[in-house]
Amino acid sequence: xxxxxxxxKKGSSFSKLSLFQKxxxxxxxxxxxxxxxxxxxxYKNIKLLKKYLSxxxxxxxxxxxxxxxxxxxxxxQAIKRARLISLI
Amino acid sequence: MNCYEHVxxxxxxxxxxxxxxxxxxxxxxxxxxxxxxxxxxxxxxRNFTYKINNLRKGFxxxxxxxxxxxTIKELERTENIDETLIRFLTVKVKKHDLETNxxxxxxxxxxx
Numbered sequence: 001x002x003x004x005x006x007x008x009k010k011g012s013s014f015s016k017l018s019l020f021q022k023x024x025x026x027x028x029x030x031x032x033x034x035x036x037x038x039x040x041x042x043y044k045n046i047k048l049l050k051k052y053l054s055x056x057x058x059x060x061x062x063x064x065x066x067x068x069x070x071x072x073x074x075x076x077q078a079i080k081r082a083r084l085i086s087l088i
Numbered sequence: 089m090n091c092y093e094h095v096x097x098x099x100x101x102x103x104x105x106x107x108x109x110x111x112x113x114x115x116x117x118x119x120x121x122x123x124x125x126x127x128x129x130x131x132x133x134r135n136f137t138y139k140i141n142n143l144r145k146g147f148x149x150x151x152x153x154x155x156x157x158x159t160i161k162e163l164e165r166t167e168n169i170d171e172t173l174i175r176f177l178t179v180k181v182k183k184h185d186l187e188t189n190x191x192x193x194x195x196x197x198x199x200x
Contacts, residue, residue: 043179044150044190085095085177086136086146 031068041074043081046088053088089154091184096167096176097146101133111149121162123155126184131191146174152184
């Protein structure tokens, strides 16, 4: 419950929230990169990386996207690489 | 030998012949410094998401090669001198992925 409250408060600044968590649905969600046939995190795959950015281009916290710690590190590395060569 | 991926951006739009020349120049540097060229890709003219040196567009090249530390050092040294180059990025990878090309406009690859 505590967690839910937190997210609700910040809901306005993370408009993509609804993409990842539906209200009333089950709370726990597995990491999208740890399943079978999961997409590979790559700095060239702009389509994938854009899913994990807010509208203003900031990296979304894993608490919202439910990406695992290890994959979140990979993801942020990939996003920063893509930013350097101005892809996103 | 390590596997590397390399991206570099040059100024302005290049014709087919000019871009081939640029590619040849840098593949020569890799091949002559105990490296081995594996694949080259041209991503073409792309719009930047933010301005770099007051420019809005750039021509993207992508190289996949094997090499040692000396190869990278020499490659990046010449790139620093080259004035037509805007930016470059070298990434070390465990294994080359030769199948997917995310910037091929002709056939759109739907990767989840």
